[in-house]
Amino acid sequence: MRSVGVWFSALGLLAVLCCSFLGSAEGGKVLVIPVDGSHWLSMKILVKELMHRGHEMVVLVPESSLLMNSSEGYRTLVYKVPYTKTQLDGSFTQLQESVFVNAPAFTDLFFNVELLVNFTSFQAKGCRSLLNQQPVLSQLRAEGYDVVLTDPFLPCGPILSRILGIPAVYFMHVLPCEMDLKANQCPVPLSYVPKFFSGNTDVMTFPQRVKNNIMALVEFYLCRVMYAKFDELVSEYVEESMTYKNLLSHGDIWLVRSNFVFDWPKPVMPNMVFIGGINCEKQRPLPADLEEFVEGSGKHGFIVFTLGSMVSSMPEEKAQQFLDAFRQIPQRVLWRYTGVELKNVPKNVKLMKWLPQNDLLAHPKAKLFLTHGGSHGVYEGLCNAVPMLMLPLFGDQADNALRMVSRGIAEKLTVYDLTTDKLLVALNNIINNKSYKDKMVKLSAIHRDHPIQPLDLAVFWTEFVMRHKGAAHLRVAAHNLNWFQYHSLDVIGFLLIVVLTALWLTLKCCLFCTHKLCRKVMVKRKVE
Amino acid sequence: MRSVGVWFSALGLLAVLCCSFLGSAEGGKVLVIPVDGSHWLSMKILVKELMHRGHEMVVLVPESSLLMNSSEGYRTLVYKVPYTKTQLDGSFTQLQESVFVNAPAFTDLFFNVELLVNFTSFQAKGCRSLLNQQPVLSQLRAEGYDVVLTDPFLPCGPILSRILGIPAVYFMHVLPCEMDLKANQCPVPLSYVPKFFSGNTDVMTFPQRVKNNIMALVEFYLCRVMYAKFDELVSEYVEESMTYKNLLSHGDIWLVRSNFVFDWPKPVMPNMVFIGGINCEKQRPLPADLEEFVEGSGKHGFIVFTLGSMVSSMPEEKAQQFLDAFRQIPQRVLWRYTGVELKNVPKNVKLMKWLPQNDLLAHPKAKLFLTHGGSHGVYEGLCNAVPMLMLPLFGDQADNALRMVSRGIAEKLTVYDLTTDKLLVALNNIINNKSYKDKMVKLSAIHRDHPIQPLDLAVFWTEFVMRHKGAAHLRVAAHNLNWFQYHSLDVIGFLLIVVLTALWLTLKCCLFCTHKLCRKVMVKRKVE
Structure with a gap:
């Protein structure tokens, strides 16, 4: 895989700086690493708002893209990718056609995983290509950004944030496999938080809860398949023993395009900011x-x-x-x-x-x-x-x-x-x-009843990360624990051993005393 | 216990309406049921702000009170309690004296529990007295409040909210025994969320985690002692099978006077609103x-x-x-x-x-x-x-x-x-x-860096509950599950039985087939 990236890097087409620079010198410098397609449409709303508030916005755009063609005022930094626009469009035509003929079933999950892996493999290639373009990386390093605003649906943003040592703000809806919740150590009780594709709501019958638990087991396997390429990239470009999940856990703020009118209520973490409805625009006159x-x-x-x-x-x-x-x-x-x-x-x-x-x-x-x-x-x-x-x-x-x-x-x-x-x-x-x-x-x-509009909230937290160079005070200490420690299994094991030992010793003592007493009685009787 | 309440009710001293009424007819009607002492000091900030925003505020005040003597502009409704101001002050003098001579130790926990039970027993008596004053209850019912703003440290507010069928907004810092988190189904992983009085931070060594787990077991027992009187009141005045924890779970919004600069980050629930710093006032000139x-x-x-x-x-x-x-x-x-x-x-x-x-x-x-x-x-x-x-x-x-x-x-x-x-x-x-x-x-x-000031946030959510008659969309479905179901223990048991049965059947089949095969071979050999 690496050779493909190196080969494309060797093409030597360096980043092309284009378009107007509207950012104010007084604002911060934001490096935006978006995900192509519909994901970009809502992130663009935040990007434009940050630009209007005087921040210097630089958007990393792949050379072949679905919806990221126009720059709309912010600075773009275009990088080479090892696929053409035709190839990219082709993968979507295939997707478009398949959805009108396939019957949805339990296999939906596997079908969706296949679609996803196909789409992300294109993007992972693009990311590898970017990570091999040393001149682009040097330029990004030199420009001194205050924050990376990225969609963790794809690994390039989180990887670059880590490599460049810039705090990251994630902007997303949901990640496959609930990777967002897992990486952020958010508890997900299977008894009332339905799994994706399970068809369950938050109120489940016993069979539905059984299904939810089985889906969690299946997901455990599928996640490894889905994130294998990302894990590979992370261990190659960031740290050998690191997985994509570990990498994501370093995000400072998670701007989640959801809320509890849309989603069912469930536990959340202090660094999750809900901005569902960020795309609620005011009505403009119709043509x-x-x-x-x-x-x-x-x-x-x-x-x-x-x-x-x-x-x-x-x-x-x-x-x-x-x-x-x-x-x-x-x-x-x-x-x-x-x-x-x-x-x-x-x-x-x-x-x-x-x-x-x-x-x-x-x-x-x-x-x-x-x-x-x-x-x-x-x-x-x-x-x-x-x-x-x-x-x-x-x-x-x-x-x-x-x-x-x-x-x-x-x-x-x-x-x-x-x-x-x-x-x-x-x-x-x-x-x-x-x-x-x-x-x-x-x-x-x-x-629509917010204490503060979702867009203003997203802007606030992005600026917060710039002002305070991260949001470490919202990062839970659970990140330092392994699975065994997190669930206190070592403590429970230890306490069990202590209790069992105490019981065993008590039993031994009782037996010993009874034995002694019996012997004394026997001796006494014999004497008598 | 009931007889005391009935006796005081029989005194027949009805609520005394006093002071000015500043609420605007356009605003909502808020019934405030505060907790005496320092708890009242910060709740008063919200009460005054709601009043300034045009809501009609009625504060239920016990006749004998430590710090709730002046009405400061809102309407107060004074009710009889079966203790005098001197008795109340006396319990605090005892408390004041004890803290300067006792050595803090592990027994601190028990000492604090004793202090707490002493204090709350006074208050529980007052609450029982109020609940027996039918004319007061009738008046409250007739006045048609939109919301009850109360401190769940004591049971009177949550009980009245339930009896009167008015949605409740809770205003608090922490509740003993983490009753707030338990009632609100908030996960509390013992591996990184330190127990009160444990002396642990969120980063714990193995022995500290052992201590944290033991404290949780001790707490389980102490909670029953501490909340016994409250459980009694709830089952007597609300529903026989209901505990105080069940009752609290019906609160719509929990305004928590904390944040993650003060507290260590941990999982939270969607209806928990953090208003730590609500008492950050602007500096006024000194005398x-x-x-x-x-x-x-x-x-x-x-x-x-x-x-x-x-x-x-x-x-x-x-x-x-x-x-x-x-x-x-x-x-x-x-x-x-x-x-x-x-x-x-x-x-x-x-x-x-x-x-x-x-x-x-x-x-x-x-x-x-x-x-x-x-x-x-x-x-x-x-x-x-x-x-x-x-x-x-x-x-x-x-x-x-x-x-x-x-x-x-x-x-x-x-x-x-x-x-x-x-x-x-x-x-x-x-x-x-x-x-x-x-x-x-x-x-x-x-x-001090908030997207919205804590006081405005508290006002917003109180008004939200008034506007939408509650906040049911933030209530997790976990409230419908028992402990066994919540942890999916029934599902795990069922799946284990299925797997073990399948293994047993497979084993039986294998044995049966091997047996058959062996017999065939034996017969064949005999024939040969």
Whole structure:
């Protein structure tokens, strides 16, 4: 593996500095190491806000990227990667196609692991390439950053933070295998914290708890598979005996794009900062044509339909099923669709290559959000109090959907066996049954009720780490203990030995005394 | 016990409504059920702030009280209690005297438990009396409160909140026996979360961890003793099968007067809101005579000496030891002292019946804070970055001192065996060794660096509970599980049985097959 990185490094294409530098000299210097794809969309919100507050932002961008093409004002530092944009897009086309034909089952877990390993292997290659580009590393070292802002979904950020000796702020939603919780020593009681892909909520029957425990055992094995490449990178570039989990444990602050309206309540750690809803933007005016279309929906209102930034097309046959359902409802539909041209598109449906999702959901006539259940979309639905019909495709989407369904603000369908009838029933049910909207309004009110806005909170903690050169006071001492010590198994063993020894000695003493007494009695009797 | 309450109820002295009503009709209605003594001092800060924000505040005050005499603008509702002010003061005089003569040891724990049980038995009597005053309860029910703000150190608040069906916000520092954490299902790993009175920090050697585990076992027994009276009250007035722990678990928000500058980092729960430093007030100008005294201290500065709101005098002999030490240092000393008149008070010492502690600590010439280590004082020391010499007396004070000493910003002495020499060495060390001040300045900067001020945070969450009629979304599902289920012991047992059965069946099958095979071979051989 290393040879690939060295080879690419040998290409000698050094970082290209581009774009404007807007950071103020008075602010701090922030090195941003994001993860490509939808992950970048919400991190960008924080990056732009930090820039507006006068910090110098430098974003490390791979040469071939899915969504990180424009710099939007901050400085970017582009590095060579050993794959092309076509190869990267190819892996996603494969992903897009597979989700419309596979039946979800228990094997979902393995399917998702395979998808994940495929995606991360590309990214791990890119990371190795970057770590071999000594001139880039020297430049980063010389520039004297105050903090590394990174998404620990991929290892490059945490590794660089450690190599360069700069405190790290992590920005993420969830990590596969609950690696975030494990690395941060956060207790996860299996009796009421459901495992991902288990289909459990926080209230479980006995069989569900059995399943949850078995999933934890399976996860233990899968984690090793999933993080093998990352562990390899860490032991090669940071410290030989270090795993990715050990490395992650050095993060100062974990900005978690979640909250307890979205997630079920569970134990947390002092350095976990919940910023769910960071992408709740204010409504901006719609373009004139869209405004006319949605206003024209009358009392029936309209539906917003997108399957996220990564999946915007689908097989024609599947698309026709959607159109057949939409034809039979009085609502208008706005559909983000980039696939082959569709025939017989009904008049109440408007296909668009891109749509202003949040602004549409914020419109008072928005009746329903037809979504794949990506965390960004779910939060926009929550912020704007629009009930959802969810079609989870991969990753955390099935679990996101489960959370929303369990709260009575959404329904869920599987896209692979979707029929026009199923879709119609679900759409009519959510739109016409007042309970979905009522519960959503209540939950949305709670969701938007913060002592401080999530974006301001994220900015505060990033600046806090800059001001105090970390947040060591929030790091638990558990990091110094091994598994055996953490669970006090050595102490329990020791106390057991002490108690058993004491019992044994007492027993021996009793026996000895009884024996002595008996002998004395015997002797006395004999004498008598 | 009940008869006492009924008897006092029969006295028929109904609640006396007094004082001005400043709450705005637009705000909410808050029923405040505080705990007397120093606990009230910080809760009062929140009560006054809520009042200023337009909420109608009604404070339930026992007729005989230590520190809750003046109403300061909010409405008070006074209820009869079966003890007099003299009896109450008497119990404290006994406490004051004992702390200057007893040697602290492992038995400290038992000593503290005894003190606590004595104090709480008075209060439990008062609570029983209140719960028997039906007219008061009817009035409270009729007034339609939005929230009960209470200190769960005593049971009256949580019981009334439950009886009246009003959501509860708890305001506290720590509860004996970690009852707060237990009731709120917060995990407490014994390997790095030190037990109170153990003398351990969060980094423990093996023997210290053994001690921590043993303390947990002892605590298990002591808790039953300590909370027996409260359990009795709860099962009598709320639900027969309910314990105080069960009752507390229904609290919506726990406003915890702590943070991780003060405490060691550990797991927390989503409904725990940390408001440590809520009593960090802005400096107000000193009275002219005090200003002159402290300004006159020149480059040597001055020392602030108080032993808290509950202990303001001491045996004369002990007081003379302090004076002898103060006589030998160049600093001036301001001492809150209300005991017998002292002879030979040196010129650099000013004795006062009361002193503006925070304003003095905020003065740039304040060099050292000589304190008993009550949480209020410790936070004022932290807020104003003044190193401390701590003389813990009882309750949580020894543990508070341990926290500060472990951070290198304080030293600790025991008051019972204090000598002039020991005091002199400690004073000179802290004042002249720069490291105490340097560390304190750093820690104080972290302590004061909040995304939102603790008082605003406390107000926000109290109002949140009013707005949303509770905070059910933060309540973990663990409350529905028993101890066995919570630790998944039933699941582990079941899985073990399944695995062992499977192994046994496999073994049986193997044996059966081997047997069959052997027989076949034997038959074949015989045939041959």
